[in-house]
Amino acid sequence: MKQIIAPSILSADFTNLERDIKAAERGGADYFHIDVMDGHFVPNISYGSIMVRTMKKITNIPLDVHLMIEDPDKYIPEFIDAGADLVIPHVEAPYDIYRSVQLINNLGAQAGVALNPGTPLCCIEPLIEQIEAVLIMSVCPGFGGQSFQPESLKKVRQLREMLDDLKPSVHVAIDGGIGRNNIQEVQRAGANFFVMGSAVFRQDDIEKTVKELKGVVESR
Ligand code: DX5
Ligand code: ZN
Numbered sequence: 001m002k003q004i005i006a007p008s009i010l011s012a013d014f015t016n017l018e019r020d021i022k023a024a025e026r027g028g029a030d031y032f033h034i035d036v037m038d039g040h041f042v043p044n045i046s047y048g049s050i051m052v053r054t055m056k057k058i059t060n061i062p063l064d065v066h067l068m069i070e071d072p073d074k075y076i077p078e079f080i081d082a083g084a085d086l087v088i089p090h091v092e093a094p095y096d097i098y099r100s101v102q103l104i105n106n107l108g109a110q111a112g113v114a115l116n117p118g119t120p121l122c123c124i125e126p127l128i129e130q131i132e133a134v135l136i137m138s139v140c141p142g143f144g145g146q147s148f149q150p151e152s153l154k155k156v157r158q159l160r161e162m163l164d165d166l167k168p169s170v171h172v173a174i175d176g177g178i179g180r181n182n183i184q185e186v187q188r189a190g191a192n193f194f195v196m197g198s199a200v201f202r203q204d205d206i207e208k209t210v211k212e213l214k215g216v217v218e219s220r
Contacts, residue, residue: 003217004171004193005210006031006064009055010046010144011197018058020201027210031064031086033175033195035144036079038069041093042142049075049082056083064088064133066114066175066195068141072100080107088112088135088173091123101130112173116141117149121159128166133193134159138186139176144197148177153189160190180213187217 007029012020021032034052039045055063062085069075072089079087087104091097091113104111112133113124117140124134136159138152156172163170171193174186179199186194194217203209 001192004030005214006033006193006195007200008033008035008195008197010035011201020206021058023206024200024210025059025061027207028214029061029210031062032059034063034065036065036067036069037142040070042068044142049078052079052082052084066135073103076100076103077107080109084109086110086112086133088114090114092116092119098127101127105130117152121155121162128170131170133171133173135173135175137176138174146177148182153186156186156189156191183213183216187220
């Protein structure tokens with residue numbers, strides 16, 4: 001399975017966004033992860049589709065857009081129009097996730113689904129045929145720089161098994177507190193898509209950091 005490094009731009013230096021993105025790109029980033037927060041679904045507000053549009057001007061690397069918002073269906077069309085390649089709403093929001101996934105696919109983007117730490121895997125089974133990635137949150141979503149919750153390793157293992165049975169091409173993505181100290185452990189558990197904010201952008205040499213992280217996951 002392809003190993004994917006997806007720096008989360010939430011931790012980038014916004015006064016030097018292009019510089020940080022280019023550095024991660026030289027390091028070999030495979031995706032850029034864009035965290036959209038609405039202040040309702042999570043207790044923080046980040047940015048909307050304008051960030052996706054801006055990123056598309058800076059980079060050709062695909063963008064995965066993590067929608068931590070209450071009403072994704074209302075905004076999915078504008079995110080795809082702005083250039084989102086992989087759109088990842090949460091299964092916990094008070095709406096029909098199946099409908100959101102269909103909407104994303106009908107608009108020509110790839111769909112993923114995200115699960116909070118307390119959400120069991122069973123609810124995604126009916127969706128698997130329609131999606132390309134499952135994003136396991138290894139922290140409570142809303143903020144960068146939190147500590148990895150080790151309970152998520154079990155979920156990653158179970159998810160990989162479930163996908164191997166049903167649709168092996170689906171990526172197991174992990175998001176929250178991932179870095180050099182635990183990336184191999186989550187990889188061994190079955191993750192192949194690693195979202196990292198502070199472990200990439202809060203480092204002195206972003207290019208070298210991404211190269212090292214890629215080297216670690218590809219050496220396996
Ligand atoms: C958290 C976000 C993450 C965040 C990760 O709610 O979904 O993508 O940017 O940041 P780190 O890697 O610093 O935990
Ligand atoms: Zn995220």
